[in-house]
Amino acid sequence: MFDHVKFGVSDYAASKAFFLKALEPLGVAIDTDWPQTCGVELIGPTSKASLCLYQTEEKPARLHLAFAAKNRQQVDAFYRAALEAGGKDNGAPGLRPRYHANYYAAFVIGPDGHNIEVVCQEYDEESAGLAMLPR
Template identity: 40%
Template sequence: MQLLDHVSIGVPDIQLARLFYDAIMTALGACKVYDRPTALGYGERCNGSDTESTFLAVYLDPAEVGTSKRHWCFKAISREHVDAFFHAGLSAGGQSEGDPGLRPHYHRDYYAAFLIDPAGNRVEAVCHAAPSESKFS
């Protein structure tokens, strides 16, 4: 069961958010489904024939984010996608909150990276799978 249907993240500067979220969502393989002057959308909304999808909305909100424990974690299909998320986010104005790597205190194969977006929101990408076997080993 997928617990979340959709998540909304508020940001005070949609232009900075556009650069950052376009970069990290592309790195994770998520499609951009809309781009409006005050909102961005990624992923796919659920419908009657697709009840498994997840959707992210990033919207203009002039309120200050400030220091908080709010945290959004995105699934990555591979460790390489986690790495790409991290480097794309840094290149697009994000700050490191934790380099890509294993977090064995969660479980043996928990591979994640953490970023702070330009507004101060904390985001993570995680791959739960063990590393795939190399074709060349």
């Protein structure tokens, strides 16, 4: 839906480390790194859209960034990785039926107070307890 999202962070090294670890389960990695000028550009394995972080002394407004997961296991892995990377819980993995019946997401607060979400919006047959039924 977007080409790139770029936002400033107060501690470039901490934010870079946080996003790399937290988004590793989604296959996100560094595409380009210009720490002195533009920061770091992170991209997923099949995406053309990127997330860019750069050092700033400005205090940006809180952002809500939602990343797409292929399955619910990626949502769970993101949540664990993000907490290990220093994120703060803002909603454990689970269904969010107020959005729709298959909205499975987890939320953490990153180093600069941004709300980081990973969501899978696909029906998950295994989680629904239907995987063992004959087809």
